[in-house]
Amino acid sequence: MEFEVTPWEVKGEVDYEKLIRRFGTKKITEDLRQKIKKHTKELDTMLRRDYFFSHRDLDLVLNDWEKGEGFFLYTGRGPSGPMHIGHLVPLIFTKWLQEKFGVNLYIEITDDEKYWVKDCEWKDVQKYSDENIKDIAAVGFDPEKTFIFKDSEYIRNVYPILVRAAKKITNSTAKAVFGFSGDTNIGLNFYPAYQTVPTFFEKKRCLIPCAIDQDPYWRVQRDIAEKIGYKKTAAIHSKFLPPLTGIDGKMSASDADTAIWLEDDEKAVKKKINKYAFSGGKTTIEEHRRLGGDPNVDVSFQWLKILFENDDNKLKKIETEYLSGKLLSGELKQILIEKINLFLTEHRKRREKIDVEKFTKTGALAKKMWGSFFI
């Protein structure tokens, strides 16, 4: 079956090389990785292992950086419910970029868009927004250089620039890029304009870390940016975190079983991984010992590779032993269960202690932003 990737659906086994050609983005080459490393000294796991694999204008971001012009980061979250591990992946990578370059980061909480897109109440979206902001802040961004804002609250500071952006985007473009139709409400139809706004928070170049299915959205920004006096945004694209149940598609919030939620306790994680994590192992132990497992389709191995085992030697050992049949599927799952539970425990510890207001109001960047108006 041919795979399909749109901003609202990922189906089939994705051929990422083909996707780069189809979307017209560029591959992150070894040269580019080395250019990054020149400034960061080391490469994040997700870059090293080609999980972040594609980009637009990342070379220009690095050129700007080398010329001392700097850049800034922008990402976002639609507060439609609790968050799962898949939601954290681009944030964790973003945190690494912020740490290494010491740049400003803007995180848009799209409460308006989620209200428009879902059958839900405004107060629920607000509740999830506040919960999500805590989870996001707990990733460990620099509280003095990170501004997390809700669309509905920050609107007061950005409406004129939002209005300017909206003037440059036609209904036809919104329909083509976002798949809108006559039944779409005019709020959601308007949302693509707000999505471009944070790319205009600084005159520097903006860099957006995101999964590659989000790329079409940013093409809208790249179409209009120069017309209103700003730079086209750059982007760095990841592959998809596979859902528990199989290597195809991407982890989604719409089926609770295929995701690990940040709220999942140790027992829940253990149960889910053991029950649902698609295995590349053989059906009997004997067969597995004899023929070995297939790490390429094994979700547990892939999760270790993408997020949970940063040590290349350890990962290599796991891979080799799994391939040879020495490591059983259940043992591989156990490694992942321990890693995830450690990760979630630490995340929740940080979450409890986090001073959210630093990110939304009182930190240096947040304070500056509340005093700024964008026209």
Added chain:
Amino acid sequence: MEFEVTPWEVKGEVDYEKLIRRFGTKKITEDLRQKIKKHTKELDTMLRRDYFFSHRDLDLVLNDWEKGEGFFLYTGRGPSGPMHIGHLVPLIFTKWLQEKFGVNLYIEITDDEKYWVKDCEWKDVQKYSDENIKDIAAVGFDPEKTFIFKDSEYIRNVYPILVRAAKKITNSTAKAVFGFSGDTNIGLNFYPAYQTVPTFFEKKRCLIPCAIDQDPYWRVQRDIAEKIGYKKTAAIHSKFLPPLTGIDGKMSASDADTAIWLEDDEKAVKKKINKYAFSGGKTTIEEHRRLGGDPNVDVSFQWLKILFENDDNKLKKIETEYLSGKLLSGELKQILIEKINLFLTEHRKRREKIDVEKFTKTGALAKKMWGSFFI
């Protein structure tokens, strides 16, 4: 030729009875006029002479009033340039309503919509907004009971309710009612939502005085209001102020010659009326004396009837003498010229002295509104 009335065009000789049936509104009957008069003691010229001739739910507004529930008024202005006399007509009538009922009035300055609809710069729209607000305030509204606001500034207080309204309006509805297409920018496509927002400023029934071509816009509000917990807005509709050049269509800002601008000085008014005001008189004085003029197609007479001669006896005398041929076309024009110049002089005097901030910030209602947030 069959006439045509849409919110963006008025063509041909309008049959207002037919328009009432076509739009599905109701005629303002003598009974309804008397019901109004019970509370206002007298009837405004525009009501008396059937210039405000149609309505939706005006009977319910009066019922509410009689039950002590009250109502409120809402009107608006797109700040696309300087204002002409035609723009003031609904405002003058609105002022009369406010005076007689002592109710709150909200005036929306749609700077966002005008920017979206026109090829223009944001700063120009802001300049016109500020100029227009002065002209509007100078009409003489109660500064403690009138709130004039720019969309771009008041957005901070209304975004959540705007978001809720937008969720209930589909692209198809916006397209059908406002004539939007694929080329329409997503800002303008979103605007119908903001237009409904002031009708939700109070839980009471809203009454909108407007020309009848604007009625379709308010049908959008009437479709969604009850779904989000508010009353359907009522409306009271006027006919169109004829352009100088002929009795058909409506006075428009797009041809400077067919309108009298609030900035026009005495000489300009005299010249325009003498040169352009379409006359119902005969081509020679002799013929006019013998056959008389036709006040029904005479723009000068119609303007006197609609706006400038409130005294019914005086108007009757003018009509009789014009019909008989005693009053010449030039003399009729002279009467109008003097009336207009008096009107404009007084308007500009009030404009110079007006304390605009009362309406936008410091008056009792304005102050209350800046402290209110609509969810």
